[in-house]
Amino acid sequence: MPGPTTLWTPPASAFTDSAMARFAREQGLDARRYDELHAWSISERDAFWSALWDFTGVLGEQGDVVEQPPHHADLGTTAGLPSLEHGHMFGTRYFPQGRLNVAENLLRGDGGRLAVVAADESGVHTRLTLDELRGRVAAVQAGLRRHGVTEGSVVAGIMPNDVDNLVTMLATLSLGAAWAGCSPDFGVPGLQDRIGQVAPAVVVSAESYVYNGKTFDVRAKAEQVLGQIDTTADLVVTGSPEWQSDFADTTAELVLERHPFNTPGLIMFTSGTTGLPKAIVHSAGGVLLQHLKEHVLHGDVRPGDVHSWFTSTGWMMYGWVVSALAAEAAVVLIDGNPSPRRDDGNPDCGHLWRIADDAGVTHFGTSPAYLSVLINAGYHPGEHHDLRALRFVLSAGAPVSPEQYDWLYARVKEDMVFASISGGTEIHGCFQLGSPVHPVRRGEITCVALGHAMSVLDERGAPVIGVKGELACTEPFPSMPLTFLGDGGTRRYHDAYFAERPDIWTHGDLAEITPRRSVIIYGRSDTTLKPQGVRIGTAEIYRVLDARPEIAESVVFGHATPTDEEVVLCVVLTDGHDLSAELIKSLRADIRTQASPRHVPAHVYAVPGVPVTHNGKKAEGAAKSAAAGQPVKNHASLANPECLTAYAALFS
Incomplete structure (x- = not known):
């Protein structure tokens, strides 16, 4: 089966002039065969990270590249790992001297x-x-x-x-x-x-x-x-x-x-x-x-x-x-505010793009939520701004819908790299991201990052291709945390990422690695829905909703019943729209055909707002807890906790 539409193809110069190409040549490899370069970066990890240090000109002294556990960290009250079993990955330290x-x-x-x-x-x-x-x-x-x-x-x-x-x-x-x-x-x-x-x-x-x-x-x-x-x-x-x-x-x-x-x-x-x-x-x-x-x-x-x-x-x-x-x-x-209110009360969608023009931005970072604001407003940056310096647009914080990929190349710039990147605070970096030597395919994160041995594991713990499963990393890397602060911090760190699969980093994302070695993220595992016992990702529903002009924001979560888990969809409607029976029917039909029958929400509600953290991430867990009448554990982390009142009334 052919893959999704290719929206951008690297020029021939990318395979000779880009830093990726030059780095590959220095290792006796060819960036056109990225799979070989990536395989080397995880099979010869010491050589890779040392070569990266030299290629990027890090100022300092390397010493030995890696120290395998057992290891005893010197972190004050969190010192030492005396009660934890060390393995191949947990406790490894790079460049210990x-x-x-x-x-x-x-x-x-x-x-x-x-x-x-x-x-x-x-x-x-x-x-x-x-x-x-x-x-x-x-x-x-x-x-x-x-x-x-x-x-x-x-x-x-x-x-x-x-x-x-x-x-x-x-x-x-x-x-x-x-x-x-x-x-x-x-x-x-x-x-x-x-x-x-x-x-x-x-x-x-x-x-x-x-x-x-x-x-x-x-x-x-x-x-x-x-x-x-x-x-x-x-x-x-x-x-x-x-x-x-x-x-x-x-x-x-x-x-x-x-x-x-x-x-x-x-x-x-x-x-x-x-x-x-x-x-x-x-x-x-x-x-x-x-x-x-x-x-x-x-x-x-x-x-x-x-x-x-x-x-x-x-x-x-x-x-x-x-x-x-x-x-x-x-x-x-x-x-x-990235879109400060104008005198007429509407968001100024050109604000960040004027800054980009003024500063000569080459790499523009954004988020799916911001893209949705522009799309819903009908704002087309490419028509209003001189973006000749722009070479990369990058997005983080949530999965990017295929329709947003289309919009970026139609309404921002055709000749650029779009890179959806995904990793997390836990690694302070990316497990999968973009590249100057890969094509950009609609709805897919371009490639697995160099230096990261990533797999998607099924319920057996076996690596699978083209199937949803748990995203995991099987080899150590330098930006693994040292510890968590607080009592029992090192054990809490271990239990957060290594307890589910001993000595394998389980990241907590529901994901798929495609036959093209690109990646699709379906959402966090802890917010995965399980109607009829089948795991589905919330991102698959959001991708459908992002294409609907009636929907300004949305949040999806599960609601437990005595025999199953039902999918609940809450939406913030754009001006001039009401949550009519016809709209609910249309939304369900789109979700059924574009995702699957299991994704179809049992309940659809209009709400005044979607709970988000101060970093702009949807707090699906907070919405779920409020709707279930349970305490919201992360109340202080929410930018708009007042909106939860509406969720608490949904099933009361």
């Missing part, structure tokens, strides 16, 4: 080159050269040092996506300390859930942030959080007199000592869709190497490119896009 400084790598290159473009709801307002960025990092580094931050400390941030947040994160990493970034739109409970886990030496907070033209206080929330958790952390507010005296010394010199490769670098919090957010500790070097692979090889990011992604500072995509600095590209920091 390696030393580097993440900030040194992100701040490398020509000092006069463009490094940062900052924008808000008014558009682009700041541009910094690399030398200017280095100067600001030096000043904040000196301030953090005055406040006692050293290697092994933790600094937490509560700031919007602005220059101060970037500079403080880089200064933290430059000292060998770990950065725990939180979005300022979290409420006090959400911030308390996160910062309360990390024992920071310093908390850096913004005074306020602006969204949709309105100013929101941050300082008061930060003070309240520190008053409620057990901490002796100093609170420093950007722009305050203390900031000006301790963190703005223009004469400070940047000191870049090198630290162990596996020094904790980023503490990332899961979105909290099923309970208290997990505080995942990532190694500084592991994340850097993972990101360089993804940017340089898979994204073909080149010196002088400009990479943007609309993201909060608490989402993993923030650290991901900032790492493009290590590829000597500029990064675009975007604060505020």
Whole structure:
């Protein structure tokens, strides 16, 4: 059976000039035979990661490439794995004698080159050269040092996506300390859930942030959080007199000592869709190497490119896009609403695209939710903007529907790479993503990432092709977490990803690897529906709904009955539409024919909103719990918990 429609084909130059092609040649391989390159990257893992270090010019010392378990980590209260069985994968550490400084790598290159473009709801307002960025990092580094931050400390941030947040994160990493970034739109409970886990030496907070033209206080929330958790952390507010005296010394010199490769670098919090957010500790070097692979090889990011992604500072995509600095590209920091309200009350769909024009963006990061906004508004970026610099559009956060692939090539640009990428906070990177040497096929993630031994496993635990199953990784890689923070953190880390299949990383996605070695993600396993005992993914329903102009947003979840699980569909309707019997019949018919009879919802309801986390992810579990009359475990992680009142009334 032929595969889906090919929407873009790489030119011949991609197989000679792209970084992927050049890297393959250096290993005696040909990028035209990606399967061979990928097989080498997982069968000769030591050689692959060492070659990647050299090819991307990582500044530092490698030492030995890998240390197999048994391994005893030195992570304070989470030290050691004495009660856990070690195997081939769990506990492996890459570059155990390696030393580097993440900030040194992100701040490398020509000092006069463009490094940062900052924008808000008014558009682009700041541009910094690399030398200017280095100067600001030096000043904040000196301030953090005055406040006692050293290697092994933790600094937490509560700031919007602005220059101060970037500079403080880089200064933290430059000292060998770990950065725990939180979005300022979290409420006090959400911030308390996160910062309360990390024992920071310093908390850096913004005074306020602006969204949709309105100013929101941050300082008061930060003070309240520190008053409620057990901490002796100093609170420093950007722009305050203390900031000006301790963190703005223009004469400070940047000191870049090198630290162990596996020094904790980023503490990332899961979105909290099923309970208290997990505080995942990532190694500084592991994340850097993972990101360089993804940017340089898979994204073909080149010196002088400009990479943007609309993201909060608490989402993993923030650290991901900032790492493009290590590829000597500029990064675009975007604060505020991506589609701020115009005077007539409608969203300004051209806002991010004007920023892209102004900044000369080559790599534009987005999400399926944002694409839906543009599609529903009938906005066609290619007709309104000069996108001649644009080479890649990338999307993360949820599966991209086939119709959204069509729209991107019809309404944005024909000659570009579209890369749907999928991985997670847990690995701070991608298991499957795009490539400059692969065709883009409608509705499919292009390829499995180099260095990752991915399989889809059926109920027997056997790898299958062309069949839905559990996405799993069977070989170690550098950006595996070091641990989870908190009591029993290492065991909780083990149980989260290795308990289901000993020494195999089970990621929690329902997925399919096609005969073309592309990947389709159907949704999270913990939100998989099981009507009549058959597992189906929510993404298959969303793909149908994304094509319906009557539907602005939707969420799907299961509702237990004494004998089965019924599919529940809740929709937010676009202006001018009602949930009539005819519309329900039409939606069910589309789902039946385009997905399957088992996907057809037993219940369809109109609701005022869909619960989402502060990172913009649908909180299907929260909707399900509210509808079942059960406590919502992740209430503090939701951006709009008030909408759950409607779900609680559905079956009451």
